[in-house]
Amino acid sequence: MTETTSISTLKTPASVPSSPPLSPSALAVRRFRKHRMAMFGLGLLIFLVLYVGFAGMISHGYCEPIDQELRGEEWANCNDTSLKLQPPSKDHIFGTDVIGRDIFARTIYGGQISLLIGISAAIVEVILGAVIGSIAAYYGGWIDSLLMRFTEAMLNIPSLFLLIIGAKFFGGSLPDFNILGREFTGSVVVIILIIGATSWMYLARIVRANVLSLRERDYISASRALGASDRRLIFSHLLPNTTAPLIVSATLGVAGAILNEAYVSFLGLGVQGATATWGNMLDGAYQYLETAPWLWFFPGTLILLTVLGINFVGDGLRDALDPYSTKHL
Amino acid sequence: MTNYILRRLAQAIPQLFIISVILFVLMQSFGDPIATLGGRIPPRPEDRERLRRQWGLDQPVYMQYFTWLAGNDWQKIDMDGDGVGETPGKRLGILRGDWGSSLVTRQPVMKMIWDRLPNTMILMLTAEFVIVIFSILIGLYSALRPYSWFDNLVTSLSFVGFSMPVFWLALMLMYIFAVNFRRWGLPYLPTVGMFDPSVGKQPFEVLRHMVLPVATLAIISTAGYSRFVRSSVLEVLGQDYVRTARAKGLRSMYVVFRHALPNAALPFITIIGLDIPILMGGAVVTERIFAWPGMGRLFIDHTNRADFPVLMGILMFISIAVVIFQIITDVVYSFVDPRIRLN
Numbered sequence: 270m271t272e273t274t275s276i277s278t279l280k281t282p283a284s285v286p287s288s289p290p291l292s293p294s295a296l297a298v299r300r301f302r303k304h305r306m307a308m309f310g311l312g313l314l315i316f317l318v319l320y321v322g323f324a325g326m327i328s329h330g331y332c333e334p335i336d337q338e339l340r341g342e343e344w345a346n347c348n349d350t351s352l353k354l355q356p357p358s359k360d361h362i363f364g365t366d367v368i369g370r371d372i373f374a375r376t377i378y379g380g381q382i383s384l385l386i387g388i389s390a391a392i393v394e395v396i397l398g399a400v401i402g403s404i405a406a407y408y409g410g411w412i413d414s415l416l417m418r419f420t421e422a423m424l425n426i427p428s429l430f431l432l433i434i435g436a437k438f439f440g441g442s443l444p445d446f447n448i449l450g451r452e453f454t455g456s457v458v459v460i461i462l463i464i465g466a467t468s469w470m471y472l473a474r475i476v477r478a479n480v481l482s483l484r485e486r487d488y489i490s491a492s493r494a495l496g497a498s499d500r501r502l503i504f505s506h507l508l509p510n511t512t513a514p515l516i517v518s519a520t521l522g523v524a525g526a527i528l529n530e531a532y533v534s535f536l537g538l539g540v541q542g543a544t545a546t547w548g549n550m551l552d553g554a555y556q557y558l559e560t561a562p563w564l565w566f567f568p569g570t571l572i573l574l575t576v577l578g579i580n581f582v583g584d585g586l587r588d589a590l591d592p593y594s595t596k597h598l
Numbered sequence: 599m600t601n602y603i604l605r606r607l608a609q610a611i612p613q614l615f616i617i618s619v620i621l622f623v624l625m626q627s628f629g630d631p632i633a634t635l636g637g638r639i640p641p642r643p644e645d646r647e648r649l650r651r652q653w654g655l656d657q658p659v660y661m662q663y664f665t666w667l668a669g670n671d672w673q674k675i676d677m678d679g680d681g682v683g684e685t686p687g688k689r690l691g692i693l694r695g696d697w698g699s700s701l702v703t704r705q706p707v708m709k710m711i712w713d714r715l716p717n718t719m720i721l722m723l724t725a726e727f728v729i730v731i732f733s734i735l736i737g738l739y740s741a742l743r744p745y746s747w748f749d750n751l752v753t754s755l756s757f758v759g760f761s762m763p764v765f766w767l768a769l770m771l772m773y774i775f776a777v778n779f780r781r782w783g784l785p786y787l788p789t790v791g792m793f794d795p796s797v798g799k800q801p802f803e804v805l806r807h808m809v810l811p812v813a814t815l816a817i818i819s820t821a822g823y824s825r826f827v828r829s830s831v832l833e834v835l836g837q838d839y840v841r842t843a844r845a846k847g848l849r850s851m852y853v854v855f856r857h858a859l860p861n862a863a864l865p866f867i868t869i870i871g872l873d874i875p876i877l878m879g880g881a882v883v884t885e886r887i888f889a890w891p892g893m894g895r896l897f898i899d900h901t902n903r904a905d906f907p908v909l910m911g912i913l914m915f916i917s918i919a920v921v922i923f924q925i926i927t928d929v930v931y932s933f934v935d936p937r938i939r940l941n
Contacts, residue, residue: 306754422616425920427879430913433901434624524761531763532883536898555769555887558789559777562769569766577761584757 307585313578321380379545393465398472707911718892737827759821871927875919
């Protein structure tokens with residue numbers, strides 16, 4: 270920021286002391302960087318991404334049952350039942366779980382899946398919310414009332430109940446698959462779709478309200494007069510002007526999706542099989558409340574830190590992207 | 599006013615209809631109801647057939663939905679599979695107040711809900727009371743000293759509060775106040791259940807068991823609501839009538855409590871009114887951890903057994919409550935706030 274200001278002051282004559290006005294996006298970046306909590310949240314998220322991305326390099330160990338030195342995800346899935354429920358120690362800094370797997374390694378690989386679920390589910394949520402909200406507002410009439418009645422019906426059912434029913438309905442219906450050399454259980458995709466499909470309603474309402482006011486603007490009439498198609502109007506003219514709420518909802522949606530994944534997994538309806546997530550590491554852990562607190566403490570704390578970081582960043586984005594905001598300038 | 603209420607009720611009917619269709623369709627591949635009906639022993643193939651016919655599970659989905667909705671007491675059901683109906687149907691359908699019966703306990707769904715509802719309500723209403731009191735106190739104090747160290751501290755803490763996974767907080771509280779307090783020889787709190795069977799269901803005993811679940815629910819919601827109160831009070835404090843009241847020379851606290859707070863607290867009516875029906879559904883995760891015998895537990899226990907009449911019952915009960923409380927909230931709001939006119 271300081272660099273651009275100094276260059277522009279050099280070019281302008283001395284009689285005009287002010288620099289050219291900053292663009293809206295430059296203003297948003299400036300507001301975001303002045304937002305202390307948002308910067309803290311960003312730092313937290315960078316740390317967590319480094320943790321799930323690179324901590325795998327230092328996590329390795331000797332797997333007794335197959336008599337091999339393992340690293341990476343194999344190490345996370347190595348179960349040595351003679352070492353079950355070990356408290357944190359030098360070999361297993363976060364301890365071991367009920368079948369003797371290293372919790373440190375599992376939080377790393379589970380974190381990758383949890384973040385993947387969070388981000389993908391938020392993408393599904395934004396796509397559904399944006400498409401349904403903009404179509405309802407753009408076409409109006411019976412399409413609007415039908416879509417909005419459906420949205421209200423979905424909102425009336427408490428979201429966790431809806432999530433549980435969805436998870437139960439689609440659970441185990443997809444086969445396992447392989448991406449980037451890693452084995453994923455089909456339930457990962459199921460959970461992503463379910464979380465996305467049960468959380469788009471608020472976003473659809475926001476988009477609808479925005480598009481309703483935008484579609485009366487002159488530039489829309491102008492494009493229509495020039496012969497732009499409905500699809501072009503919606504996707505090139507209306508939706509891009511609602512990006513601010515979309516970005517904020519998408520960010521907060523990632524936090525919500527990570528929490529939701531943790532809740533369904535905690536209730537035993539989430540990601541199944543050997544694939545670790547922060548959520549399913551907690552499944553059943555509460556039975557070891559007294560005897561093995563490390564089982565739930567580490568994955569739970571990582572969820573808390575991730576969600577906290579995302580919420581801070583989301584709040585910062587909300588302030589930064591609001592063109593009327595005068596805060597933090 | 600009567601017109602308004604009637605119109606809202608009329609609008610609610612198609613909405614509830616849509617909800618019930620969505621839910622009924624989702625319930626269809628929920629697992630094997632016959633296995634649930636059979637109990638512990640896996641039923642023989644001929645018993646499976648008989649049970650399917652007896653419970654109408656051989657019918658197509660839309661017929662099952664229709665039976666659930668309107669009953670089948672005018673039909674004859676073909677129980678022995680010879681193609682001729684001989685046993686008269688007994689279901690009345692939800693429209694005539696028959697919510698069906700559980701596949702697990704064979705009890706009427708309504709009775710099961712009424713058994714659990716008081717347990718959930720005692721927990722949730724206490725939590726809601728604590729939440730409202732604390733969020734008003736904290737939010738008000740923050741709003742009177744915006745951007746002070748207290749306000750900044752509360753802002754940061756509230757972010758931590760609503761970022762906490764419920765089970766993480768619950769387990770932490772249990773670990774500190776039950777496990778470690780006992781270890782240190784301090785008076786400790788019970789962790790699971792509603793009362794100790796050896797003591798019995800006495801008020802003080804239930805209260806002791808309520809402390810941790812209520813604290814869990816209250817901490818997380820207070821975090822969010824206190825921010826809401828803060829911004830609401832801040833907005834009202836900036837209004838002209840508050841400045842006028844101050845200019846008249848009224849004491850600062852009088853202005854806050856008599857002029858600002860009542861108006862700032864108005865939106866709370868909406869929040870509480872919309873919370874209550876959701877509270878009736880119980881807190882699935884909290885009730886599960888603390889083994890609280892409420893609606894959330896009922897729901898999750900019967901989910902795992904594919905007991906769809908109970909699940910449909912609970913969800914429809916909550917949905918109806920949501921719709922009714924939305925109307926009540928709007929009506930109450932218009933009484934309390936004369937600026938709102940319902941038409």
